[in-house]
Amino acid sequence: MIAFIDEHRDQFGVEAICRTLGATECGFITSRAYRAAKRRPASARALRDVLLLEELKRIHAENYSVYGVRKMHHAMARAGWQVGRDQIARLMKAAGLQGESPRVC
Known part of the structure; x- marks a missing residue:
């Protein structure tokens, strides 16, 4: 999910992508959760x-x-x-x- 947003964010913007995707298999993703995931260190x-x-x-x-x-x-x-x-x-x-x-x- 994060890789998909990274790939298309310049074209559509993070908020628009997250709004369009809505519910996914792994739950909802918001622009706030996307940015938190990007800052999180590797496990x-x-x-x-x-x-x-x-x-x-x-x-x-x-x-x-x-x-x-x-x-x-x-x-x-x-x-x-x-x-x-x-x-x-x-x-x-x-x-x-x-x-x-x-x-x-």
Whole structure:
């Protein structure tokens, strides 16, 4: 939502966009809430995700980009990271990383 407003605010203005959007899946967004969200520092989860994402990309590339979520979870554990399998799945999906299916002869 915030990214959408950032993208179109020069063209329409924040207040007009928030008024037009009205109710959304995550509730109402007002221009005041938008500005508060822009000033809010990044959460601990977001900061850790940035670190983990770089490590995921590195390990995935080192293993010829064939590891899926299960093997990436094991590889991250071997590298000393304590990360849940669901978190790895979420980050891999966000980064567009996926494993290769085994080839059948």
